[in-house]
Amino acid sequence: MTVDSEILNSLFQAKLAELRDLAIEHDIPKTGNVEQLRAKLIGKLVLSHIDLSDSGIKSMQNNDLTEVLGIFGIKKSGSKKSKMQRLWLHLNEDPKKLNVSNIGEMTREELHAYCVSLDLPRSGTKNVLMGRVAGVLSSEEKGWGKVKKSLRTGKKEATPNNIAAPTNEPAPAIDDAAEEVVMVVEEPEPIIPSPITLDEGGSESLVKLESRRAELTSHLREFLLIGKEQDEEDISAFIEDLGRLGFGIQHAVVRDRILDELQQMIALKHQEDSARSTLPGSWREKQALRHLEDVRPKLLDDLDIILEKRGGDIAAARVDFEKSALELKLDLELAAISGRVHGLFDLQVSLRASESEMDPVTSRRQRALEMLYRGTRDSSKEAIEQLNKVEVQIEAFERVVETIVRRSEGAFGPTEHALLIRFLERRGWDANQTEVRPRLLAAAGILAAEMGYLDVADIPSLPTTISLDNEKVSEVLESMREVLTEMGRTPPTVESAIEDKEEHSDARVKAKLDAADALLRKLNHSD
Template sequence: MEREDYTIGEWGLAINTELLNSLFQAKLAELRDLAVENNLPKTGNVEQLRAKLIATLVLNQFDFTDSGIHKMQNNDLTEVLGLFGVKKSGSKKAKMRRLWLHLNGDPKKLNVSTIGDMTREDLHALCITFDLPRSGNKNVLMGRVAGVLSSEENSWGKVKKSLRTGQKTLGANVGVPTGDPAPVTPVEVIVPPVIVESPPELVEEILDTPTQTTTPVTLDEGAGEALVRLESRKAELTSHLREFLLIGREQDEDDVSAFIEDLGRLGFGIEHEAVRGQILDELQQMIQLKQQEDSARSALPGSWREKQALRQLEDARSNLLDRLDEILENRGGEIAAARVDFENAALDAGLDLELAAISGRVHGLFDLQVSLRASETELDPVTARRHRAMETLYRRSHELSDEAMAQLGKIETQMEAFERVVETIVRRSEGEFGPTEHALLVRFLERRGWDPNQPEVRPRLLAAAGILAAEMGYVDAADIPSLPTSISLDAEKVSDVVDSMREILTEMGRAPPTIESVTSVEVTGQLETDRVKSKLDAADALLRKLNRGDN
């Protein structure tokens, strides 16, 4: 292979650019073969293997140990990161961290989502590597490491696409100073700016590449811990996102901003830009998941696993509905928490929520029940209380006479006026609804041409009035008059019953009892009682005599 070199740094080290470009464009199999040829381990993904080969075959003059990276100068770090094909702007400390991560880490295994599984010792070691404070418990260390990983997200672990595809290559003259070097002031965040000399071509590359001219993203104080807390509340956040997508407009920036502000009131750290960005990313992922769920719900099973999961869902549907009623009762208005509980209940039932067809149906079931409950609670309160009052009026109405039904119908047609009368009476009595108010209500209705004092109408009317007064908040529910629990008969109806009984006795061949016969029976019974009593007294006297004789 013909060697094309250029020098970097104040040491003037020669770099084989042709080999470097070939490594940028090589596939995984080619990189593994090259690693075997050079007695290097071929483990790791394509980017990890590429970074090892570049460090060993191209940049072998550098010391890439932890101490060696910390000893590098700022301009050397900039050029070395460029030769690895990753972002090279930022402060010196950020560059050192990025270089270490690119050489030693895997973005899929080392990120904000995975550091929660690390031990305190592992986090302590990362704090030493990243030059972070090392005091505090595991959560404190986790927050510090999360801050670094979040600020360096997408800045390491992957070579730029233009270098991988060959759209851009590092030429032999890149990095060779020609003429008077143009001073470039790199963007610094932590350390003061340092004036360095860079080749003109490198300056043009920096100016032409937008990703290298943007100011590096840094985390404000507390953002790392806020990200960790956000990750720990991911299930709750997912529930809130689903609620937003039910009625929210994800394309409306104002609507999304209002939703995020509501999350802030729930304790999510939206004052940090990193947290807001993470929430927006989760929202985009949830939008895609909802689309998959919607399409899967209307499609036939696409696999045997999905078919079996759907069958299991149908078997568990009734139990899930019962469990959902309990969850909604216990959680009250906390819909997000109720959704999380329902997801856990579905998991306990053995449902495979990783399938879009199952998760979509489970959450659709939850949304349907919540909507039904919301419809019930959104009923007009005025209509609701009048409806309950009329239910009381017409309870067991099949037992009522036509006259009573006519009076109840009059009350129903003039329910609004009846409600105003009840409200006026209760307000004047300062929340009392006792016998005095009952009598006042009846007299007032009588003066208006009603007949509320009928035995069948009065208790129903008073009970309905009590319900209206309680629903309007004037009296307690305990003060609502109750309907009679047994049938009330007036004197005329009692006489009718007695006459019917007499007729039955006559038909049976027995004489109906009269007042005289009842009186004679009572006299005869009294005489018999007196006779028995006298005999008992005589027996007592005899026993007393016998006792005295024994003594």
């Protein structure tokens, strides 16, 4: 590729003021830093015959890209695609303004535009696009935006000038000098490994982080359930845990990305929480909520299967649950829907955790208390006070029951019942109340059975009683009268019942008198 090496060399060694004067002279915008201005002038004055537009860069051959990168004085090794990306970045961007640490502030539209210019896939969410752009910026770090130092500090005498050469020197010598300058431009790069990122390996870790983004989102939601989002120590502990799970937190770019994702998740959670407590704000949201209610039973069934399959891997279970929700055509882009879906997941996980975390001791005491309070709606205040005392001192009550049952070698009959009640009375409990005693014995039986000292069949049962008040009795009598009337019979009244009773009494007296008279007649006849 033939270029004007004299102009090229002068541009490499020119200061900012000189470059601005040249820009004004050739009607080129003088905005940007010194390297941006130098690149514009090289493109205008040296490579004017080359199409350096986006489409022109993409249509260049690999060899042409290598030569053009060398003329601009930047890194020229790598694949064809990386060369195209590096050249575009050098011509259009400032490395101080476009880097991995500040692309998180860009909108999806801006990131999409960069993906178009850098020949990257354009589909996906904002975070997906951000990961792609970050991968390019990380891999091309320090490969663009600044020409080689050897070109900027080159010797002036090596550059051809307008001074006439000696007459005894053949003209081709100038061409040789020019060729020599071109070779300086094309000098091989020093064998110094260029850093991939600010810390070696950050680009690869970012790619891995992007591939595990769904899992990261799940971990972030788990953290926000119990973690303190304003506590730096709590956040640091959470990030360290992510490191143990294989996330490359040893790289600053990865830690920064995780913190950015955390801030976005905090904002999303706030939107979801507010959306759950408000009415639908659009027709789309209303229809989505209606669809959620329609598929809720199926969603819960899927969740049970997922939790059974994943066991304790909550992050993987949440990812599977999101996939299941998407398969059911739920619009998770709406905060009102995603908040409810993840709230449903969190609730089921919490319930399962509560069940699994309940140890056997707590479980048997809970069952004993359920028996203790069964059917106490109509119990007296004094009885409830005694039952509350047992609940407060359930641990001591359990020890007493265990001691009694062990001494009786597993028996829990009337003798042990009496011993338990007497012991509690000596401790100031009114345990022998009719409403309290059977409940205490039943609760004690459950504790003894759960501890393995007693068969389930030997647990004392609560007495079954039927309590009827006067109003209920009257209602029953009225119903019976109505039945008799429908059968064509006259229901008895109080007066008729009294008369029947008096007649029956008179008949009995008369029968007794007749029997006495018959006995007297028999005796007289025998005489």
